[in-house]
Structures are given as C-alpha cells and as structure tokens.
Amino acid sequence: MKLIKFLLIASVAILLHFQSNAQPAATKTVTFNLCYPDDAHPLNNALLTNLMSALPRVNDKPCLTFEVTFSFKYRVAGSNFRTEILCENVKLAHPLTFQRFDLSDKIFPVTATINVKVDKQTKTFEHQLKADAKMGDILTPDQPQTFIVEITSIQTGQEVLSRIVEKQQHISAYYTADTQIKLAFEELNTINPDSLELLDHYLDITRKNFAIVERIKKKELYKHLNLGANDPLNVYDRTNELHKATFEAKNALLEQTDNLGEEYLRLGLEALEQQDTVTALAYFNTAIEVDSALAGPYVEKAKIDFNRGKLLEIIDQIRFISAQTTHHSGNRDDMVEMIKYIENQLIEEAEAQNRQEHYHEALTLMDSAEHICNSIQVVVCSDMINVARSHSWRGLLNQHIINWFDIISREQYSELPEVVKEGFQFRRNHNKWLTTNELLYTNLQIVQDTLITVAAQHEDANPEKALEALYAARQICNAYVEIPCAENLDERFKAAFQKSYQKMLNEAELALQDSLPNRADTIQSKAMRYIKAQDLSPTKKHRRIIEQIAAQRYALLLQSIRAVELADKKVITLLDSAITIRKNYGLDEVRDENYQKTRLLTDYTTSLAEKAERMLRAEQIVIATGLLQEIDWVVTRFNFVLNDSQQAFVEKLREKIGRQACYQSYKQLRIYMIAADKFMSRDDYPHAEQSLEKALKLTKQKSGCGFDADPINEGINRIADVADFQRHLREFKSFAVNNKFEQAITRYDLIQNKYHDSLLEPFNLEVESLAVQARKTDYLPFIHHAAKILAERGQPNESFGLITYLYKNDFDHQLSVPAQEALGASLAKEFYINDPSNESAQLYQGYVIDKKWSKPFKKAFKRQWKIMQTETETDK
Numbered sequence: 001m002k003l004i005k006f007l008l009i010a011s012v013a014i015l016l017h018f019q020s021n022a023q024p025a026a027t028k029t030v031t032f033n034l035c036y037p038d039d040a041h042p043l044n045n046a047l048l049t050n051l052m053s054a055l056p057r058v059n060d061k062p063c064l065t066f067e068v069t070f071s072f073k074y075r076v077a078g079s080n081f082r083t084e085i086l087c088e089n090v091k092l093a094h095p096l097t098f099q100r101f102d103l104s105d106k107i108f109p110v111t112a113t114i115n116v117k118v119d120k121q122t123k124t125f126e127h128q129l130k131a132d133a134k135m136g137d138i139l140t141p142d143q144p145q146t147f148i149v150e151i152t153s154i155q156t157g158q159e160v161l162s163r164i165v166e167k168q169q170h171i172s173a174y175y176t177a178d179t180q181i182k183l184a185f186e187e188l189n190t191i192n193p194d195s196l197e198l199l200d201h202y203l204d205i206t207r208k209n210f211a212i213v214e215r216i217k218k219k220e221l222y223k224h225l226n227l228g229a230n231d232p233l234n235v236y237d238r239t240n241e242l243h244k245a246t247f248e249a250k251n252a253l254l255e256q257t258d259n260l261g262e263e264y265l266r267l268g269l270e271a272l273e274q275q276d277t278v279t280a281l282a283y284f285n286t287a288i289e290v291d292s293a294l295a296g297p298y299v300e301k302a303k304i305d306f307n308r309g310k311l312l313e314i315i316d317q318i319r320f321i322s323a324q325t326t327h328h329s330g331n332r333d334d335m336v337e338m339i340k341y342i343e344n345q346l347i348e349e350a351e352a353q354n355r356q357e358h359y360h361e362a363l364t365l366m367d368s369a370e371h372i373c374n375s376i377q378v379v380v381c382s383d384m385i386n387v388a389r390s391h392s393w394r395g396l397l398n399q400h401i402i403n404w405f406d407i408i409s410r411e412q413y414s415e416l417p418e419v420v421k422e423g424f425q426f427r428r429n430h431n432k433w434l435t436t437n438e439l440l441y442t443n444l445q446i447v448q449d450t451l452i453t454v455a456a457q458h459e460d461a462n463p464e465k466a467l468e469a470l471y472a473a474r475q476i477c478n479a480y481v482e483i484p485c486a487e488n489l490d491e492r493f494k495a496a497f498q499k500s501y502q503k504m505l506n507e508a509e510l511a512l513q514d515s516l517p518n519r520a521d522t523i524q525s526k527a528m529r530y531i532k533a534q535d536l537s538p539t540k541k542h543r544r545i546i547e548q549i550a551a552q553r554y555a556l557l558l559q560s561i562r563a564v565e566l567a568d569k570k571v572i573t574l575l576d577s578a579i580t581i582r583k584n585y586g587l588d589e590v591r592d593e594n595y596q597k598t599r600l601l602t603d604y605t606t607s608l609a610e611k612a613e614r615m616l617r618a619e620q621i622v623i624a625t626g627l628l629q630e631i632d633w634v635v636t637r638f639n640f641v642l643n644d645s646q647q648a649f650v651e652k653l654r655e656k657i658g659r660q661a662c663y664q665s666y667k668q669l670r671i672y673m674i675a676a677d678k679f680m681s682r683d684d685y686p687h688a689e690q691s692l693e694k695a696l697k698l699t700k701q702k703s704g705c706g707f708d709a710d711p712i713n714e715g716i717n718r719i720a721d722v723a724d725f726q727r728h729l730r731e732f733k734s735f736a737v738n739n740k741f742e743q744a745i746t747r748y749d750l751i752q753n754k755y756h757d758s759l760l761e762p763f764n765l766e767v768e769s770l771a772v773q774a775r776k777t778d779y780l781p782f783i784h785h786a787a788k789i790l791a792e793r794g795q796p797n798e799s800f801g802l803i804t805y806l807y808k809n810d811f812d813h814q815l816s817v818p819a820q821e822a823l824g825a826s827l828a829k830e831f832y833i834n835d836p837s838n839e840s841a842q843l844y845q846g847y848v849i850d851k852k853w854s855k856p857f858k859k860a861f862k863r864q865w866k867i868m869q870t871e872t873e874t875d876k
Contacts, residue, residue, distance in 0.1 A: 025072040025083065025144060031093060032112075032151040035063040040153060047156050050164060054098050064107070065093040066154060068129055072118070072147045083118045083144050085125070085135040100232045101171050101225060106163040111155045117148040129154075170224040177216045178233045181242055184209045188242075191249050202249075203289060209246040213239055223810065228850040261291030268300060277304060295327035299334050306338050311345075314338055315372055322377045332378045339379045343369050350388045357399075359392040366392070393433035400426055401443045408450055413468040416451075417475040420444060441482050448473055452486045455496065463499035467530075470496055497534065501527055508545050517552040520545065550585040554578055561596050567604035575600055576637065601640045605631050609646065612653050621664055628653060662705035669695055669707060676715065683763065685723035686730075692716045722763045725755045732773065736782040744782065745789055748773065771798040780811050784819050791822035796830060799823045800847050803857075807849045817856040823847070824860025832868040841865055 035058060036048035048055070048062060055062035069088040074081050096104040109130040116123055118138045125136040188209060191202045216239050221227060227236045268283030281304065284297035302317045318335045321327060327335075346369040353362035366389050373381040400423035407415050427434045451473040458466040470493045477485035486492075504527040511520035524545050531538060538546075557578035564571045575597060582589060612627035631650060634640055642650065672695035679688035692715050699707040728751050735744035748770055755767055768776075774786035787802035800823060806816055827847060831840045844861045848854045 023074055025074050026147040027069060027071045027088065028147060028149050029067065029069045030149055030151055032066045032068070032154055033058050033063040034066065034154050034156075035059075035061040041155050043158060043161060044154075044156055047161050047164065050161070050168070051096070051098070051103070054096060054103070056094050064096075066110075066129070066151070067091055067093040068112070068151065070114075070135070070149050072144070074144050077139065080139045080141055081143050082137050082139055083147075084137045085114075085116050085149070087127075087129055087131065087133045087135060089131055090129040098168060099171050099175065101167070101174075101230065103164060103167060106167055107156070107160060110160060111157060112151050113153045113155075115150045115152055117146075118144045119146055124152075167224070170219070170221060173219050174221050174225060174233070174235055177219070177221065177235050177239070180212050180216070181235065181238050184212050184242055185245070188245055188249055200286065203286070206246050206250040207289075209242060213243045213246070228852050261287045261294045261297070263287075264290060265294065265296045265300070268297065272300070280304070293324075293326050295321050295325035295331045298325060299327070299331045302338065303334060306341075311342050315342065319376055322379075327378075335376070336379055339373060339376060340382070343373055343382055343385070346372075347382065347384050347388050351391065354388065354391045354395055357395060359395045359399075362392045363389065390433045393430050397423070397427060397434055397439065401440070404443065404447050405450075408447065408454070411454075411465065413451065413454070413465075413472040416447070416472045417479065420447070420476060421479070437482075441480070444476065444480065444483055448476055448483050448486070451476075452489075455492065459496060459499075463496050463503055467493070467496040467500045497530065501530060504530075505539075505541055505545060508549075512545065512548050512552060515552065515556075517549045517556065520552075521549050524549065547585055550581050551587055554581045554585075554587055555590075557581070558590050558593065558596070561600065562592070564600065567600040567607070569604075571600060572604055572634070579638075597638065597640075601634055601638055602643075602646075605634055605640075605642060605646060608634075609649050609653060616653065616656055624653070658704070662702065665698060665702045665705055666707070669698055672698065673712075680719070683765065684726075685719045685763070686727050689716060689719055689723040692719075719763075721755070721759055722765060725751065725760065725765070728754075729773075733777055736774070736777045737779045739781065741782055741785040745770075745786075769798060771795075771802055774802060775805060780806060780809060781815075784811065784816060787819040788822045791819065791826040794826060794830070796823055796826045796847075799826065804849055807853060813853055816853075820854065820857040821860035824857045824862075825864040828861045828864035828868060832865060836868070836872065 034044060034048070036045060036052065038044040038048070048064070051064070052062045055064060057063070058065070068090045071086045071088045072083055073086065074083040090108060092104050092107065096102065096107065109128040111126065112129045113124065113126045114135060116125065116135070116138060119140050119142070121138050121140050123136065123138050127133060127135045187205045191205060192198070216235075222236050231237075264283045264287035268280040268287065271277075271280035271283060281301065284301050287294060287297040298317065298321045302314055302321070305317070306314050318339060321331070321335060346365050350362040350365040350369075353359070353365065366385050369385050370381055373379045403419060404416065404423070407413070407419060423440060424437065427437060427440060451469045455466040455469040455473070458469070470489065473486065474489055474493060477483050477489070504523050508520040508523040508527070511517075511523060524542065527542065528538060557574050561571065561574055561578065578593075579597070581587070582593075608627045608631050612624045615621075615624035615627065628650065635642065672691045676688045676691035676695070679685070679691060692712055696709055696712045696716065699709040699712065728747060732744050732747040732751065735741070735747060752767055757766060760766055770786055770790060774783045777783070783802050784806055787799045787806070790796075790802065791799035799819065803816065803819055803823060806819075824844070827844055831843050834840065844858065848858065
C-alpha cells in the first residue's frame with residue numbers, strides 16, 4: 001500500500017515537472033536558397049537585382065543562401081504534448097560584400113514561411129527569422145518522436161531593401177569622398193606661399209578644401225560604415241590629414257602677408273568710391289580671411305548693411321566687432337553713429353507710444369534700447385532713454401489718478417479708499433522714476449473736496465449715498481495726514497447715518513405692510529450692518545421689525561404647509577424652518593402646528609420606508625441605507641415617535657439591509673482576493689499586497705459580518721518582503737531614468753544587502769547583478785554610470801560588458817570617457833597584482849572594442865600600470 005502511494009506521488013511529481021519545464025527534443029539546421037528570379041515576391045527580385053554582382057551562383061542563378069537552426073521543445077499540456085518550434089540562429093551561408101563592405105548585417109530579420117511536421121501532425125507558420133524567436137507550437141497526442149522542418153519561402157520586404165540601399169549610398173559617398181580627398185591634395189600641392197600674386201587663388205583653394213572636409217564629416221561615414229573596424233581606403237584618417245594640411249597651407253600663406261588685410265581693406269574702400277558694392281564686399285571678405293582681428297572690413301560691411309536698412313543684423317555685427325576685433329577711433333565713431341541712430345529711432349517710437357498712452361509698450365522699447373547700448377562696449381547709453389521712461393511711469397501714475405475720478409462719477413464711493421491705497425503703493429514700487437507723492441496729494445485733496453460736495457447734494461434726497469461719500473472721505477483723511485478732514489465731518493457723518501438708518505427702517509415697515517417679509521429682512525439686515533460698523537445697538541423699532549418679519553414668515557410657512565397633501569423633502573424643510581423661526585423668536589405656536597407636523601412626518605416616513613424596501617429588492621443597498629438614515633434624521637430632528645407598525649417595518653428593513661450589505665461586502669472581498677491572486681500569478685507582489693490590504697480593511701470595517709481576517713493577514717505577511725523588494729527595484733529604475741544616478745546606486749546596494757536568494761527563491765525571483773539591472777533600464781546615461789561604478793568597485797568584466805553595450809548602441813564617445821578610464825585603471829590594478837610582467841601589461845588589448853573609440857581606456861590602463869610599477873619600486 002505504501003509502495004503504491006509512493007509511486008502515485010512520484011508520477012504526479014514527474015507530470016508536474018514536465019508541465020512546468022519544456023524538454024529539449026531535437027535540433028534541425030535548414031538551408032534555403034533565395035534565387036533570382038522569384039516570381040512569388042517582387043520585392044525579393046528588387047533586392048537580388050541590387051546585390052547580383054555580390055551573390056554566389058546556385059544552378060547558374062544568383063542566390064542568397066540562408067542557414068537556419070531550429071530547435072524543438074515539448075511539454076505536457078493536459079492529456080496532450082505541446083511542441084514549441086524555436087529559431088535558434090539564422091545567418092547567411094556565405095559572405096555578402098559590396099565594394100569591400102559587409103552588408104550581411106542589413107539582411108535580417110526576414111520573414112519565412114515554414115512547414116513543420118511533428119510525428120503525424122503538420123502545420124505551416126509564417127514568422128520573422130531571428131535568434132530565440134518562437135515560430136509556433138503543435139499539439140500531439142503522444143510524446144513526439146520525429147521532427148521535420150522545411151522553409152518554403154522567404155520574404156525580405158521593403159525594410160530590408162531600404163537598409164541595403166541606404167548602406168550602399170553611404171558606400172558610394174565613401175568612394176566619392178576618396179576621390180574628393182585625392183583631388184584636394186593635388187590642388188593643395190600647387191600652392192606656393194612665395195607667389196603672392198596668386199594669393200587670392202591659393203586662398204580660394206583652402207576655402208574649397210575646408211568645405212570638402214566639412215561635407216565629408218557631415219555625412220558621418222565613420223558611424224554609418226563603422227570605419228574604425230574597416231576603412232579600406234583610410235578615408236577617415238586622410239580627411240583629418242587634409243584638414244590639417246589645408247590649415248597649415250593657409251597659415252603659411254598668411255605668414256607671408258604682413259599688412260595684407262589693410263591692403264584689401266583699401267581696395268574695398270576704392271571700390272566703394274566707384275559705387276561697386278559687389279567688388280567691395282569681395283575685398284572686405286578677403287581682408288577678414290587674411291586678418292580676422294582687423295575691425296575695418298567688418299565695419300565697412302556693417303555700413304553697407306546699415307544703408308540697406310538691415311538694422312537688426314547691424315546690432316549683432318557691431319557687438320562682434322566691439323568684442324572680437326582690434327579697432328581704432330575711426331571704427332569706433334562709425335559703430336557709435338550707427339547704434340545711436342538705432343537708439344534714437346527706438347526713443348522716438350517710445351515717445352510716440354507715450355503720446356498715445358501706450359505706456360507699457362513704450363517701456364518695452366526703452367528696455368530694448370538700453371539692452372542694445374549696454375551690450376556694446378564702445379557705446380554709452382543716451383540720457384534720453386531715462387527721460388522717456390520717466391514719461392511712461394508718470395503716465396501710468398496719471399491713469400491711477402484718473403481712475404479715482406471715474407469711481408466718483410460712477411458713484412461707487414465705497415471703493416475709493418482701497419483704490420487710492422493702490423495708487424500710493426504703485427508710486428512706492430516705482431520710486432526710482434516717481435520720486436514724490438506731490439501729484440497724488442494734489443489730486444487726493446480734490447477727491448476729498450468732491451466727496452464732501454457730493455454728500456451735501458445727497459444729504460436729504462438720498463442719505464445712503466451721502467453716508468457712503470462721507471464714510472470714504474473720513475477713511476481718506478484718517479489714512480493720509482497731508483489731507484485734512486473737512487470741518488464738522490464727524491457730526492455730518494452721524495447726521496447722515498441717522499437719516500439713512502431711519503429711512504431703511506421705514507422702508508422695512510412698508511415692506512411688512514405689503515406682506516413682503518423677505519424684502520423687509522434684506523433692508524433691516526443692511527441697517528444692522530450699518531449700526532454694527534459704528535459699534536451701536538439696534539433701536540426698539542429695529543428689534544420690533546425683526547420680530548414682525550419672523551412672525552410673518554412663520555405664518556406664511558404654515559399657510560404653505562396646510563396646502564400640501566403629500567409630504568416630500570421640500571415640505572419637511574419648510575416645516576423645519578417654521579418651527580425653528582418660532583423657537584428662535586419666542587412666537588406663540590399656531591393652533592394646528594402640531595397636527596400638521598404629525599400629518600406630514602407620518603406621511604413622509606411611511607413613503608421613505610416603502611421606497612427603501614423597493615430599493616432593497618432592486619439590490620440598491622446604498623440608496624436604501626440613505627433612506628433609512630433620512631427616517632432617523634426625521635425622528636431626531638422633530639422628536640418624532642414612529643407608531644408600532646412603522647417601527648416594526650423599519651426594524652425589519654434594517655435587518656434586511658444588514659444582510660444585504662454583508663453580501664455586497666463579501667462580493668467586494670472576493671474581488672480583492674481574486675485580484676491579489678492574479679497579481680501574484682504575474683509576479684506583481686506590490687499590487688497583490690495592495691489588494692490584500694484593501695481586503696483586510698474591508699473585514700475591519702464590516703466586523704459585524706463575521707469575515708475571517710486571519711488568511712488575509714497570513715497572505716500579507718508571506719509576500720511583504722518580496723513586495724518590498726519589487727518596490728525598491730521600481731524605485732531604483734525610476735531614479736536611474738530620471739538622472740538621479742547616485743540615489744539609484746544607493747537603492748541597488750540596499751536591495752543587494754537586504755534581500756537574499758533564500759528569501760526570494762520561493763517566488764522564483766533573484767537579485768540580479770547591477771550590470772543586468774542597468775541594461776534593463778535601457779537608459780544609456782545610467783548604463784555608463786553603472787559601468788563606471790562597477791569598474792571602481794573592482795568588477796572590470798561586468799563594466800566591460802556595459803561599455804561594449806554602449807558602443808553597440810552608438811553612445812557618444814566623449815561621454816563614455818569616465819567609464820572607460822575607470823575600467824582601464826581597474827584592469828591595470830587587477831592584472832598587475834596577479835602578474836606584473838610585461839606580458840601581463842599587454843592583456844588589456846583583449847578589452848579594446850575599437851582602436852579609436854577605446855583610446856581613453858588604453859591611456860588610463862597604461863597610466864595606472866606605470867603608477868603601480870612606481871609604487872612597487874618605491875617599496876623596494
């Protein structure tokens with residue numbers, strides 16, 4: 001019995017092992033000839049025609065021969081076996097060279113149609129051929145024994161053709177550059193520095209050669225054709241040699257030509273006198289080329305542009321001349337004259353804007369004028385700039401003052417004190433241009449006198465307006481000591497206040513007589529604000545009006561309530577208002593108030609309970625709960641007692657809602673638990689932990705439903721560490737791609753020190769090396785930083801892997817220098833400590849990726865090796 005049980009367990013274990021791990025079955029290598037012509041795929045013909053001269057012949061046809069290695073792996077899938085077909089490797093079976101450059105890297109990936117037969121099952125797949133690509137899978141009833149694979153067609157497609165043509169164009173540009181370099185050197189060899197009569201011709205040769213070098217470099221052939229690995233005609237070095245030789249030839253010519261720049265300047269001036277501007281410009285350009293520090297030709301060119309009205313260009317030219325050339329007084333006078341003209345134009349335009357009251361536009365023009373003259377050393381800014389500025393600021397201050405009188409004309413007197421304050425603050429903020437308050441005080445006195453006059457005009461007809469004007473006048477004279485308060489201002493203010501107050505109370509009484517309590521309340525509230533502002537108490541008449549308003553409102557509310565047949569929330573609100581008014585103002589209760597209250601509340605609570613039952617049947621538990629809460633509010637607010645049948649019905653509803661609420665909570669709990677399981681199946685433990693924490697919170701909130709929280713707590717505790725690990729890993733990646741490199745490295749070190757394989761192994765996770773994690777960020781600047789850190793920490797091989805990755809992904813050579821230098825120093829220390837021999841000193845060559853790209857690495861290695869040798873000799 002024990003033996004049977006053991007065999008059964010072993011069988012299950014083997015079955016589970018096969019289900020979870022694919023078993024290698026076979027490897028097949030297949031060749032396929034893609035030959036011209038290919039009637040099925042016209043794009044293949046275009047590619048084959050393009051490459052025909054570089055292709056080998058098969059049966060006298062030009063062909064591309066592909067060699068593809070497929071592997072077969074199977075696993076148990078239920079009662080069947082699933083066989084996966086993988087592309088292990090794909091390559092050309094022959095070299096593909098076009099004019100001494102390899103094109104084979106541009107062929108892949110291609111799309112292939114393959115026929116696969118596993119035992120008796122056959123299937124056709126169409127998929128891209130590339131290393132480690134899965135072609136598809138086949139189901140068989142038994143463990144597979146035989147495997148046959150055949151490629152029936154290959155399609156290269158437009159992308160492959162485009163890549164090939166693009167590289168061929170670069171190759172063509174390479175050979176064109178070779179020809180241009182040869183001809184340029186031949187031209188350069190014709191230069192004789194002693195033949196000054198041919199100087200213009202020789203300088204033209206150097207200009208052409210510099211242009212050739214620039215065009216070749218712009219094509220970036222070094223990058224597109226990887227000239228560091230294969231430069232058959234040595235174009236890269238010869239381009240640099242041409243640039244150097246041309247530069248030396250130009251210098252040799254210029255060394256023979258003392259004062260030649262002055263001579264070309266003179267010839268240009270003579271051409272200008274003859275009104276031959278084209279010839280003059282040619283001479284000035286030559287003078288600049290001969291002596292780039294000579295100011296004269298620059299100034300003359302600037303004067304030509306000045307006469308053509310190109311004022312913006314003139315400013316930049318004169319900035320350059322002033323800062324970069326040697327100029328004499330005549331040059332300076334010409335430059336100052338041109339800039340002064342531009343400056344005066346801006347000042348005149350600014351004053352025109354001032355006259356149109358466009359003061360901000362004028363200030364912008366003055367800022368431009370000042371910036372121009374301050375940026376040129378030989379120019380001094382005109383005083384008229386500040387004069388025009390002061391006009392603008394004075395105009396803006398006048399606009400503030402005009403606004404005071406606009407407010408008076410609109411009779412908005414209460415706004416005046418604040419607006420006046422803003423005017424004075426504006427003056428203080430710009431006291432460089434507005435030095436005194438004199439203008440403000442002069443106009444403020446006029447404002448004060450106007451307010452007093454306005455108050456006298458409204459004193460009888462409109463005492464409220466008079467009060468508003470007098471109040472503003474009093475605030476102004478109290479705030480500004482320079483403005484004296486008018487005679488008897490306080491007495492006049494009190495008289496106006498009393499008139500205004502009495503008028504408002506009379507208006508409120510009239511509103512009550514018309515049964516308009518809301519209007520009466522609005523008027524008396526305004527009167528109340530007035531007296532509170534003066535720290536006064538309401539009069540008996542005022543208090544009586546308030547009580548009368550309350551009585552009228554109470555009576556009107558009861559009148560509206562009596563007319564209601566079916567109670568709703570609006571009516572209950574009216575009832576609540578009526579009772580509140582009666583209680584607050586001590587009014588006598590109307591005879592039928594209690595009857596109306598009982599009638600409406602009974603009707604309202606009954607309708608709420610019926611609606612709650614309907615909502616419960618419709619599983620609208622939230623709405624049903626809200627309706628019961630409304631019944632509770634009615635009972636509490638109105639001290640209302642439900643009758644026995646109502647009370648029993650409500651309690652029954654509460655019980656049902658409780659059960660329904662628990663059921664709804666149970667469904668939500670299941671959603672959280674299922675979500676947690678799904679997240680864990682995807683190895684997303686932080687989100688799984690969040691789902692479990694939501695589930696735990698729900699069990700605590702619904703403690704009366706009897707949910708078991710123990711399994712949830714156990715789940716949280718089980719995945720807490722791995723969830724924390726994944727969160728740290730995400731933060732590491734976030735720091736890395738957001739250029740917080742030091743924080744990223746610190747976070748990685750924390751991960752490595754805190755989380756061990758024994759902790760992560762049950763979850764099929766591991767702490768991957770810094771090099772692996774850096775590559776996964778796919779962010780080249782951080783990969784470079786990681787390479788530098790690894791080298792400094794004595795892990796040169798890991799560092800070298802990342803530096804190789806940078807090189808393959810076209811990382812900027814200059815930016816790679818710190819990591820390369822760190823790698824060189826690290827390797828030198830390691831090699832020297834292991835073996836300080838000369839043979840060991842040459843081992844660095846195995847880490848050279850590219851002869852030129854790896855120069856910083858080589859230099860750093862040799863430098864550190866010498867340091868180690870010196871330290872060893874010193875110790876001896």
